[in-house]
Amino acid sequence: MAEVKRELSVPPDVEANGGTEILRLFISGGAMSLSMQRAFAEPEAWGRLLAELAQQASAIFERETAMSAADAIAEIRIALDAALDHIESGLRPKN
Template identity: 40%
Template sequence: MSDDERPLLHTIETPPDAIARGGHEVLRAFVVDGAVSVALRRSFDDPFTWGVLLVDIARHAARIYAMEGALAEEDAYREILAGLQAEIERPTDPGSTGPLN
């Protein structure tokens, strides 16, 4: 497949503080044909820290909903947590992880 034939890939910018101070990317997630595709590195000695990271991401997502006027931040956060709980209790797709993830 040539570059001209490749589907358009929509990415987001690197956060300004990471550009200014450095760091390493720990998580990249894409929606591909309605499913989530993830690349990540372990990054933390303690798996507990992943829980903190995931909640921090949920808070950021809730703020985005509020900034765009779609929902109040608290309502969006509550819905995100409800989705997390539902997925924990009844996984829709356990997926798989390979060495490139």
């Protein structure tokens, strides 16, 4: 049986002022499924976006679990660094 699709609400400022959706991410069957579009002129803006996501995720962990936001950020950083190292190793030219 298929899972029910659950979507988040549009943020109030976007409801009031409009905006462009740049990322849609779902967990389906235990895996991430996403669609996205380039929204920034420079790639470093994506770094700032990832940092904002980490900050908001750490706040959720602090609010909903016994973990502090600082501990959550530390764990997120370790996992992000490892994942980026893995990705980067696949992008290096083979000699």
